[in-house]
Amino acid sequence: MRKLLLSAVVLGLALGFGTGASADPVKKSGTVTYDIDLKVADGAKTANVYLPYPMSDKNQDITDVKVSGNFSSQGVYHDVKTGSYYLMASWDQIKEKPKMTFSFHVDSHYQKGKALKDVQAKAPVDVAPYLASNDYIPADSKHCKDIVKTACKGKKTTLEKARALYDWTIANTYRDPNVKGCGLGDAIRTLTESQGGGKCADISSVFITLCRSAGIPCRDVFGLRTKGADGAITGDFHCWAEFYLPGTGWVQADPADVRKAMLVEKLELKDAATKKHTEFFWNGDDLFRIALNRGEHAAKLMGMQGEAIGYFMYPYAEVDGKGLDYFAPKDFSFAVNFKAD
Numbered sequence: 196m197r198k199l200l201l202s203a204v205v206l207g208l209a210l211g212f213g214t215g216a217s218a219d220p221v222k223k224s225g226t227v228t229y230d231i232d233l234k235v236a237d238g239a240k241t242a243n244v245y246l247p248y249p250m251s252d253k254n255q256d257i258t259d260v261k262v263s264g265n266f267s268s269q270g271v272y273h274d275v276k277t278g279s280y281y282l283m284a285s286w287d288q289i290k291e292k293p294k295m296t297f298s299f300h301v302d303s304h305y306q307k308g309k310a311l312k313d314v315q316a317k318a319p320v321d322v323a324p325y326l327a328s329n330d331y332i333p334a335d336s337k338h339c340k341d342i343v344k345t346a347c348k349g350k351k352t353t354l355e356k357a358r359a360l361y362d363w364t365i366a367n368t369y370r371d372p373n374v375k376g377c378g379l380g381d382a383i384r385t386l387t388e389s390q391g392g393g394k395c396a397d398i399s400s401v402f403i404t405l406c407r408s409a410g411i412p413c414r415d416v417f418g419l420r421t422k423g424a425d426g427a428i429t430g431d432f433h434c435w436a437e438f439y440l441p442g443t444g445w446v447q448a449d450p451a452d453v454r455k456a457m458l459v460e461k462l463e464l465k466d467a468a469t470k471k472h473t474e475f476f477w478n479g480d481d482l483f484r485i486a487l488n489r490g491e492h493a494a495k496l497m498g499m500q501g502e503a504i505g506y507f508m509y510p511y512a513e514v515d516g517k518g519l520d521y522f523a524p525k526d527f528s529f530a531v532n533f534k535a536d
Contacts, residue, residue, distance in 0.1 A: 222423045223305075223483045225535040228298040231264070232528050235289060235514050242286040242293045243498050245511045247417065247488035249299060250280060255486060256302040264295025272497060278324070279490030279507050283497065301485050305447075308479035313354040314442030318412050322439045324491070325412035331381050331492035331505060332400060334407035338383065343408045356409050357438050358477070361448050364402040365473060366464055367391050370454040376522040377434055380415070380492060380506045395434040395451035396506060400492075402436050402450050412439035415492075416447075417508030419485040421533060429524050429531045432508055433484075449476040 231244055248271050251257045262269055266284040273280050286293045328334035343356075346363040350356045368385065371392035378385075380396035382404040389397070399415055406413035413436060420433035435449040456462070456472040463469065488507050495503040500516035509521035510529045519527050 222535065224300070224302040225423065225425075225533055226259070226298055226300050227419070227428070227485065228296060228532050228534070229510060230530045230532070231284075231293070231295045231297070231510060231512070232530075233293040233512060233514065233519070234526060234528055235293060239289050239514050241516075242289060242512060242514045244284045244293070244295060245496055245499075245507075246282045246297055247490075247507055248280040248282045249301070249418075249485065249487050252486070254303065254305045254484070256304075257299050258302075259298075259300040261298045262295065265291060265293065266295055269295075274490065274494060274496055277490035277492075277494045277507070279488050279494055279496070281488075281496060281507070285498070303483055303485055305484045306479060306481045308443075308446060311354055311440060311446065311478060312442040313352050313440055315352060316441040318439050318441055322412040325414045325439065326407050326410065327491075328407065329492060332404045332407060333383050334404050336383065336408075338386070339404050339408040342386075343405055346405070347409055353411055353440055357406060357411055357440065357446070357448070360402060360405045360409060360411075361450055361477060362473070364398065364405065364450040365453050368393065368398045368401055368450070368454055370394060370398070370451070370458045372458070377432055377508070380434070395455075396508075398451035398454060399434045399436045399449075402448065406436075406438050413437065414445075414489055415506065416486050416489055417506060418487045419531075420452075421483050421485070423483045423533070423535055425534055426532065427530065428533045429529070431531075434506070434508065435484075437489075447479040449480070452476045 229246060233242055249257045264284060267287040269284040271282050282297060284295050333339060346359050347356045350359050368391040374394045378394040378397035380400045382400040385393045385397040385401055403413040403415060416435050416437055418433060419428060419431045421428045421431040437445040437447050440446050453472045453476050457469055460468060490507050492506050493503040494507040501513055501518035504511055511521055512519045
């Protein structure tokens with residue numbers, strides 16, 4: 196147990212979390228609060244704000260949800276096309292600066308997964324949507340199929356193929372600190388125009404696309420990965436991946452965090468520390484994670500007049516039908532804070 200705790204602390208330090216990213220479950224609970232304070236021009240008439248609505252699952256318990264503000268109406272909805280659950284608040288006639296607060300309590304119990312079991316069965320029907328190809332996850336593209344053919348050569352089982360694609364993603368991408376936010380989440384752009392460079396949304400999209408190309412259901416998890424200390428967590432948004440393994444279920448994999456650790460520690464692929472990070476972020480970990488949304492890319496939610504958003508993780512807002520830049524929270528403006536139990 197002491198070795199596990201020390202491992203988590205060291206990895207937490209490498210990723211910039213401090214010792215808050217320990218294996219101690221007592222420190223992985225508290226209240227997350229979004230404060231939305233829209234910057235609108237004089238004469239603005241209407242506004243809509245959309246926030247991912249987190250759900251309880253085996254890895255987290257979400258309770259004590261609260262919503263307040265000067266909006267005209269608000270409600271929780273489910274987008275069938277992407278699978279996203281979201282909170283939408285509307286201002287039908289702006290009379291004063293639009294403001295709202297959304298908060299929830301989270302008890303996160305993400306942990307290292309148990310031994311993986313691959314029964315070599317067909318994946319159930321309800322995970323079939325996570326094999327689909329789209330503009331952001333182009334699983335049916337020749338480029339990605341050629342990569343899979345090379346990376347999975349000699350691999351027979353689902354587990355062997357998933358691990359080979361995880362290793363390939365780590366070896367053929369890198370974290371680019373100059374990318375805005377978490378990136379665009381466009382796999383082909385990351386592999387071609389960006390030559391493998393990107394942040395978590397980009398690197399995760401590569402792994403997810405390759406898994407789907409190989410016939411392995413795989414999906415994004417859009418959320419927060421935080422250190423659990425009181426204060427601002429607006430910069431703690433993070434994306435990771437889950438692939439479906441018959442006999443086990445959904446398995447967490449985070450190649451983007453491996454590449455982040457490599458950047459922070461100035462590591463090469465051959466370094467022993469890289470191998471430790473690679474194993475730590477395969478099949479789950481016990482860092483403080485909060486899943487906000489597992490919806491597909493290109494969300495066009497109810498009432499949206501602008502273009503579909505690449506992925507739905509950040510707060511999104513439209514004023515008079517024009518989308519605001521969620522990569523610029525101060526201009527938007529929104530802030531996310533955490534208060535530990």
